[in-house]
Amino acid sequence: MTAKTVYLEVRPYTRGWLALAAALGAVLAAALAAVWYMEHQGHWVTGMTNQVVWGMPHVFAVFLIVAASGALNIASMGSVFGREAYQPLARMSGLVAMALLAGGLMVLVLDLGRPDRLIVAMTHFNLKSIFTWNVVLYSGFFAVVAAYLWTMMDWRLKRFYKPAALAAFLWRLVLTTGTGCIFGFLVAREAYGAAVMAPLFIAMSFAFGLAAFILVLLYAAKTTRRPLDEALLGRMVRLLGLFVAANLYFVALHHLTQLYFAGRGGVEAFILAGGTIHTLLFWGVQVGLGGVLPLVMAFGGCRHSVRKRATMASLLVVLGGMAQVYVLIIGGQAWPLDLFPGMEVSSSFADGRIHAYTPTLPEVVLGLGGMAVAGLIILVGISALRLLPAEIRDSTPNR
Amino acid sequence: MTALSRRQVVLASGAVLITGPALARSPGAPASPANRWGLLIDTRKCAADCTVCVSACKAEMGLSGHDRPLTDAQYIRKIEVRDPVGGKLHSLPVMCQHCAKPPCVDVCPTGASMKRADGIVLVDRHICIGCRYCMMACPYKARSFAHEEQTGQQPHLPRGKGTVESCTLCVHRVDEGRLPACVEACAAKxxxxxxxxxxNDPASEIARRVASEATTRIRADLGLDPGVRYQGI
Known part of the structure; x- marks a missing residue:
């Protein structure tokens, strides 16, 4: 038997609500100021160069976009895979997914050399480009998830609920495949250029998205004083552990494949044992803090309360995820293109040497702005619509 | 301006006579797929300390730069290649390779990266949004991003902050029936x-040499069919 879930808007304009909105707004304002500075001066004031062409904004953007599709998983677990326990959280799941995507896209667009030409990107399509497909997939994601949310909230559309759920699930799989293929389809970048990038990105999205969702949920429940069922939280932490394990599996597969190809030995030695920031981030933050430790927390060996475990594991997965995307994007570009395999090269254009990248404050602030936008959308969303359950608990208490 | 020796003038005029491209394209006429413009670079004649082609390119394209090597544009650069076994050195210019199957064109979301019918790969800076995906995709590191305001621009090459640019094979010269600036300078100086x-023209010097002599392409294994070929490496 399924207990009926009551959804209630969050009361806006309270002191806490206003403080949070002001804080997020301040971060967003700082991000816009950073954009104005970077666009006015040109990208030379950032850490990005002709060698490392994608920097911190892309790390934030890719993390948020990947997490967005993963945040929808809680809804999919309930409606596509029949795990009714998750169904009360489906609305929040849809909202968080759209909010994270909006934040990620904002960062991506505002880092373009010509963000004023966004309309060009929306009107000129090169259908052979995976970037173009991603423009379509990202835009479509909003529409599909919005429709899915509508079917959840309007009983007259109940018959479209399952098809919408399935469409949203499939859409998000294709979307993350597309994001992974941005890197997978590069012929000459030795750190990528493999089909495994697509499933790797899907596994990353599962983990990052669920971690972000758990953090939002914990914060929302705490600040609105809504009860949060520990059994449900425990389920989510175990699910997070599963996703973290899947991510680690694909990371291992990717690097083992690379190591097996003699020509890719150089880039692997650089990332895995080069002794640079990338090596530290890979082993220390991505694998250690963001992989192994959350696994331990999810599947035992930690005696803390489930709420504490959920918070810590999710924070670590987000931290590890940022490190993972950093190593992927920046580390992958730091390794030089090999124009003459087997030869030693040098030039005035930095050929043949490891490229340095130092993130600048404006880049980081722009990235944080994306997170702030996601936060603002969630805040406004749960205040305007009935998305957050009055009591966050398993809808199948008799099980 | 550098003074030319009599030997250099004779050499240059000979080179122009031998290698001058076909007739100029009449205004308004589209580029023809019957042509495939390309370069053949003999690295055995390319001295390590010579950067004449690079200087000519900078002057022709108005690449004044800001003395910031990591962000200043370079359409053509000299690469020193050393064989770790034996230490044999080669020095050669590398620019956009004007691939028949250019990855930069494939990945460009707006179609700003494009290949003309005659094989010249260009960036339409009116619709480039500055996403830099083409720079991620190009195996030759041939592209630069305009990281800041540009001064000293040439009328034939307007440059815009926030867009991507690269060697155009001096398309403005080629369309007038002239040689690319680097080629002309290398012959003259x-x-x-x-x-x-x-x-594509079997009667052309480049086609005859490609047909009769050993030539290579950088990263031929990628199957991109570059229009720039090399000898001596």
Missing amino acids: AKGAMLFGDL
């Missing part, structure tokens, strides 16, 4: 290591 012409 160096040893004439660069040969420009129509790879």
Whole structure:
């Protein structure tokens, strides 16, 4: 038997609500100021160069976009895979997914050399480009998830609920495949250029998205004083552990494949044992803090309360995820293109040497702005619509 | 301006006579797929300390730069290649390779990266949004991003902050029936290591040499069919 879930808007304009909105707004304002500075001066004031062409904004953007599709998983677990326990959280799941995507896209667009030409990107399509497909997939994601949310909230559309759920699930799989293929389809970048990038990105999205969702949920429940069922939280932490394990599996597969190809030995030695920031981030933050430790927390060996475990594991997965995307994007570009395999090269254009990248404050602030936008959308969303359950608990208490 | 020796003038005029491209394209006429413009670079004639082609490119394209090597544009650069076994050195210019199957064109979301019918790969800076995906995709590191305001621009090459740019094979010259600036300068001031012409025209010098002599392409294994070929490496 399924207990009926009551959804209630969050009361806006309270002191806490206003403080949070002001804080997020301040971060967003700082991000816009950073954009104005970077666009006015040109990208030379950032850490990005002709060698490392994608920097911190892309790390934030890719993390948020990947997490967005993963945040929808809680809804999919309930409606596509029949795990009714998750169904009360489906609305929040849809909202968080759209909010994270909006934040990620904002960062991506505002880092373009010509963000004023966004309309060009929306009107000129090169259908052979995976970037173009991603423009379509990202835009479509909003529409599909919005429709899915509508079917959840309007009983007259109940018959479209399952098809919408399935469409949203499939859409998000294709979307993350597309994001992974941005890197997978590069012929000459030795750190990528493999089909495994697509499933790797899907596994990353599962983990990052669920971690972000758990953090939002914990914060929302705490600040609105809504009860949060520990059994449900425990389920989510175990699910997070599963996703973290899947991510680690694909990371291992990717690097083992690379190591097996003699020509890719150089880039692997650089990332895995080069002794640079990338090596530290890979082993220390991505694998250690963001992989192994959350696994331990999810599947035992930690005696803390489930709420504490959920918070810590999710924070670590987000931290590890940022490190993972950093190593992927920046580390992958730091390794030089090999124009003459087997030869030693040098030039005035930095050929043949490891490229340095130092993130600048404006880049980081722009990235944080994306997170702030996601936060603002969630805040406004749960205040305007009935998305957050009055009591966050398993809808199948008799099980 | 550098004074030319009599030997250099004779060499240059000979090179122009031999390697001058086909007739100029009449205004308004589209580029023809019957042509495949390309370069043949003999690295045996390319001295390590010679950067004549690079200087000519900078002057022709108005690449004044800001003395910031990591962000200033370079359409053509000299690469020193050393064989770790034995230490044999080669020095050669590398620019956009004008691939028949250019990855930069494939990945460009708006179609700003494009290939003309005659094989010249260009960036339409009116619709480039500055996403830099083409720079991620190019195996030759041939593209630069305009990281800041540009001064000293040439009328034939307007440059815009926030867009991507690269070697155009001096398309403005080619359309007038002239040689690319690097080729002309190499012939006039160096040893004439660069040969420009129509790879599709069996009667052209470049096509005849490609047909009869050993030539290589950088990263030929990628299957991109570059229009720039090399000898001596």
